[in-house]
Amino acid sequence: MAARRTHERDPIYKIKGLAKDMLDGVFDDLVEKNVLNGDELLKIGESASFILNKAENLVENFLEKTDMAGKIFAGHIANSQEQLSLQFSNDEDDGPQKICTPSSPSESKRKVEDDEMEVNAGLAHESHLMLTAPHGIQSSEVQDTLKLCPRDQFCKIKTERAKEIYPVMEKEGRTRLALIICNKKFDYLFDRDNADTDILNMQELLENLGYSVVLKENLTAQEMETELMQFAGRPEHQSSDSTFLVFMSHGILEGICGVKHRNKKPDVLHDDTIFKIFNNSNCRSLRNKPKILIMQACRGRYNGTIWVSTSKGIATADTDEERVLSCKWNNSITKAHVETDFIAFKSSTPHNISWKVGKTGSLFISKLIDCFKKYCWCYHLEEIFRKVQHSFEVPGELTQMPTIERVSMTRYFYLFPGN
Template sequence: MAEKELFNVRRKFVEEATEALIKQLLDDLFGDGVLNKGQRNCVLEENSTTEDKARSLIDMVMSKGDAASRKMIAHLQSRDPSLYSNLGLSSGQPAQPGPTTLTSHDIRRKKQNDRDIYPVSKDSMSSRVSLLITNIKFTDETSNRNGAEKDEANMEKQLKALGYEVVKHTNLTGKAIDDALNEFSKHPKLKETDSVLVVIMSHGKRDTVLGVDCKKKISDNERPDEFPIDNIYKHLNAANCPALLNKPKIIIIQACRGEGEGSALVRDGANAAVVSDDADEGNIEDDAIVNKEKDFISLLACTPDTVAYRHHVEGSYLIRFVGEVFTAYAQKDDIEELFRKVMQRFEDFPSRFKRQMPTKDRCTLTKRFYFFQPSEAGFTSV
């Protein structure tokens, strides 16, 4: 698909596209009706560098789907054959549809009626709510997270684009983070929403997020300023937050999980076999019993005991890649596929000598969840 082709060459296009080429492509796509005047001006006027203009253009086109992506590829072939060839793109011409090809409307309707997909309605979408917690400034100023201001702004923008009201907190202690989760679990919109998103960004350890009063060294009688990640699941599980029963709870955590590097020199080796035993619980029959923890999915910035990286100006790589993938694919892919695409972005990590790999954790989704938008799901806007 053309959209996937653009996504695969996105980084190289951003690095190599010239200002003149970007303006030509904008004019071509404006003439095709792919972009309107406001969108064309947005790319040129709201981005200061050529790379930012290229990034904005390709993300905007990908968000409009396969047909728009095909047109951009075709114009790129005409305007800059050398770059087109270097990117390894194909002609951009649509394949001839077979007799059983479904239209995009058919696919959306099929998703809406699929029992393997979490239900979404116009009313539930209007009640969406999210929690965004970002620690930027710390009591120990040497721990300040430079660039996290951009993470906060980008994540808030992304959440709103997905239709979520944003409950935002900045610079909290570990206890204050816990209090914010507890308060959020009682939010009046949770009863009507179809899902929630919780995003926490700070320093961290393997199983905790650090509060703003954290210290690099503490005495034996001091308690560390930490928030246990496990408390997220406790506050939002069926026992403590029945309003979210059977609704997806999506967690994104940008924080280190240790001090180790995420890279290693690979050598040949063999792994021992792993054996697991099955336990027979017999026949269980209970009334009014629900799974205490269900319908969660989490994306953590890195694997256990390793660090997560953040650019001191542009912000963390996880949040940047989440924004890029969600902008391009949130209209068509379910949350697990979106997370997989984010993880895939890290295979092309900017540094030759560093590595980072996000981790999907505690996934108890029993269905697929899509961020349906009103125009996608067949709903009328209000």
């Protein structure tokens, strides 16, 4: 029977002691300089206790595994000092510094050359931590295959609800297109490891729904805009009934980050740019046809949860009154809305983070695909989106709430898989 470890020889005890001594000094200084107050310190203490308890279990598990696992784990701990020095090396910078563990010496040199390496407002929070997902996701069974819509049901809905739904073209002669843009490698931000899982799963889903998928990876904001314009001009849209635009990247409140994004020199594709490229004026081939935007990206640094809230938000909107009044009637043309038939489904609410869990991919994309496979044979698109939202309704440690935005769809959109 193995002897019980004493505190003096227990590596976990030593690590906890060192961490406690270091953090005590840090928090004393933060309180002394009025950076943190008592309530904030209490919240941090509760979070630190949770992490420490979980870390102890993790260390003990690794000690029982192979030497290689121990080396990998020890290597990440050894890099913590370097990461902290990177984060706090420049107090005058305009945003949080990038904390990274380079995969090679050459990569380390390239990524440390610029003292502005950073993550803007929560970009680092697209986490790989194996924490608890929302209860709706934990409890539901994953749908392995896409459930097809019976032909008789397709014909019935298409006939009886013809005035309420978007027209669906017959499979023969239909040329549906979908675009996936996924940024995985970044110059200044964390690389989005394991994003290939989301790509493969989303590509498979769209192809099973009858879309030919165009995949583009690792683009700047300008390159993304160029690809969108080229995609909008594809002749296949004339004989298509809809399109999907899928974006997977880091993000901020203002939009999707390109691969060169940093605080002092933003590289961001704004939502307005996307909608403008595909509006009724610039993309006539998709006029009166559903245009579905799926966006997997953080939108800020917060986790989207509260304990108590009594305040109410105030929203305002500005109108270009002069421009509105300058519009004149012209009997030779037909008036049309500039922007219709759009819907955007984003992985989180504004200002908040979006989670990615290890090799299984992002929570949002995983649940979205699962709901499509289960329900798109009988439900319209917006109802499917609501089912995705419902699965996130009860928060776990990993908390986010997917959000339906900028909806200008005038009818219901059914995908009718198999038809």
